[in-house]
Amino acid sequence: MLFVRSPRVIFSLNGKRTRTNAHPMKRLLDVLREDCGLTGTKEGCGEGECGACTVLLNGAPVNSCLVPLVHAAGSRVTTIEALGGRHRLQRAFVEHGGAQCGICTPGMIMAAIALGPRPSIEGIRAGLAGNLCRCTGYSSIYRSIADASRRALVRPAQKHAAFERRARRAR
């Protein structure tokens, strides 16, 4: 053998090169929450049905409870924390009631990001079919996403003073 491979898994987490000694078969969800300290990604069912643990793997939404760490090796992993609370989707979810109890919200927003710009209502419904929300009945989530895509087109730089103030406090 030319070299001994370290058991470390290296991946990009929210744009930062990250190494971990966690077991390669540990669920990405647990690595994010326990080893990387990012608890914004939630566990709702542990079997890939509810989507609360949705993160982006190389830009595509995955249920992080079904992804072993080794699958993320060398990949880009993006979690809710990457958005910093200022993404237009996050702002829209607050303003349009897309978040109630909030437990599905991080996963819902990550799945919504993967819908791309200006998704149709059919596109939103199909794209979010793997994300369960028990509070809203989904309509306010559609309104949030629709508003965010309108903003992206019409007034991308508009600031919402109260929102920004609270976002700073929350951070």
Place this chain on the structure above:
Amino acid sequence: MRSSRGLKAVGRNVLRKDGVEKVSGAARYIDDLSFPNLLHARTIRSTIPSGHVVDIQYHGDTTGFTIVDHRDVPGRNIVALIDDDQPCLAERTIRHFAEPIVLLAHENRERLNAVDVQIAYREATPNFDPAASKTSFKTIAIEKGSLDEGFAAADVVVEGEYRAGHQEQLYIEPNGAIAVPAGGGITLYGSMQCPYYVHRALKVLLGLPDHKVRVIQTETGGGFGGKEEYPSMIAGHAALLALKAGRPVKLVYDRVEDMVATTKRHPAVIHHRTGVTRDGRLTAIDIDALFDGGAYATLSAVVLSRGLIHASGPYRCDHVRIRGRAVMTNTPPNGAFRGFGAPQTQLAAEIHMDRIAGQLGLDPVRVREINALRPGDTTATGQRLGDCSALQVLRAAVERSAFKRRRRALAGTNRGIGLALFFHGSGFTGGGEVALASKASLALTGRGARIFVASTEIGQGTRTMHAQIVADTLGVPYDCVEVNAADTGEVPNSGPTVASRTCMVVGRILQRCAEEMRERLGTLTPGEYLRTHGPLVITKQYEKSSAIAWDDHSYRGDAYGSYGWACDVVEVEVDPDTWQVKPTAFTTVHEIGKAIHPMLASGQIEGGSAQGIGYALFEEVVMRDGRMANCQLTNYIVPTTLDTPAIDVVMLENPYKHGPFGAKGVGEMPIDGPAPAIINALRHMGIDLREIPATPEKIMAASAERTGSGITKSRSARRYTKPSSKTLHALREKP
């Protein structure tokens, strides 16, 4: 009461207090918390539905483990609630599958899960049939007028039996708690609706005085009643382990354990016998209801009570008898779920109403118009209604949905349209609010005020809505009102966060606090007052309006301070190949007094309606030998984006004079209507179904006997659309 004019926060969609934290992932739920020296915990549960524990054996390395059983309980081994019948840890007798027996804790989760606990039982014969049960938790009879007289005046008698199954609350965040030993007592963090329920249960279980127990609600990922009484159980388990180990203990269920072991909506069988004149007037209503309480009493008595009070629907009738029982079976205990008995009984009432209309040849709107309660009428308990919006919501929903035109247009197709008229009492039933004697406090701050209540934010917007009420009453900007954490060490007991009471009852107490604070301030700003007079905290207690009278013995009087009124109209389409039902249009009109925050109120209505759609169509708890067989999200199906239609919400306002700014309750009512409206839409297609959930199998069986036009691939049928993968999955995987 102030008029809405000049209000700066109330009636407006201000930003919710907890919004930014929730969308940014910064909000801390129970599983997001950690403590130094934390132990993880595991619950060992019974694997039989009925019998006795004979022996317990541990296989594997248990060195370094903390092990707790009933002998470690320092106080009384019960989950203190209404009847003290449920042990926190089973001693010898097992009454249901998944009853907790032993608790284990260890810092390493792999080692924790590696231990195998073998329990030997002597099995007894279980009873799963409520009708055969010999133990009643509660029996209630409501009587008004004379049934004999009522039936004598009837031209036609319509009879029927209606059934509803279990329903799982399915909050997306499972139950969880962390107990931290502190100064000879315990501090308990958890996902919950009612911190003071947990506080009391821990005091009784641990034999500790008030000040040695502190309960702090963490951000809670949904409740829907499922975190009303169950958190007292899981908190007790975490606390027993933490006290024995002398270290913090975290106990968070996974989805399977949460579904197998925690409470669900009571299944019910409801029998109606109704006398009616030829022109459609109700002369006698005789209702018999049987609720399956499961193995322990939990809240069954009060679920039954609310269910029965709502059982005759929002209709006038001089001769009524409503009888009901909640009984014991060897299944996991059923408990609180949004609606609290009323969804079951109003399902029956509204299907029955359409059957009455059918027998008389009247249309469903007409029969409801004739019988709907009007101001001045009395309910089944003899409560005289001052305000009543039953007719208004019915007419508004019929008009907005073009019900009559659509009903004609859809006749003879594989689509149907149905409606349901319903009501829901706000606050605790009967003398409940007087007994609770809830308190709320308001403290003056340099900028405005800080709210101290034990009412929890579980998604519905408690913090936001309370702050709006205080801001406009005190006359300060919404952003200047803060909301304290629901921490029993800091907040007074404002009662449980249940029963559609948080806005109407607790919000009103806060409003009274703010009114007095406003008076004390006079012309001073909050900052000036603090500099001149020092701190100011105002605490108020619930005060019953003198107009409300209730007699718990005879079950007569004013069952609720006020009622909300609503009407749902649903269009459905039945797939002619799979028998799958798809709701295609949904209109709902709710009269809720006053919408403090229209978007939050509308969010309650949309979300509750979606849960009602699940209750009607998909959500089937399959009980096999007393055990939930489909205890996973793979085969317990809740509505997804693809199953939920757009919900057209209309809110009417008819202010209630004892509610803050006229507000009544809104949280529960939306789940009462969707199921009967959907079943009535199926009836429009000639499918006589009297049971939910209306799964494809049941519809297929009912359609085989159909008499009406029914389902064929007619030309007017819409093009076949592919069912959602989840519901198809349900068809394949049905256990």
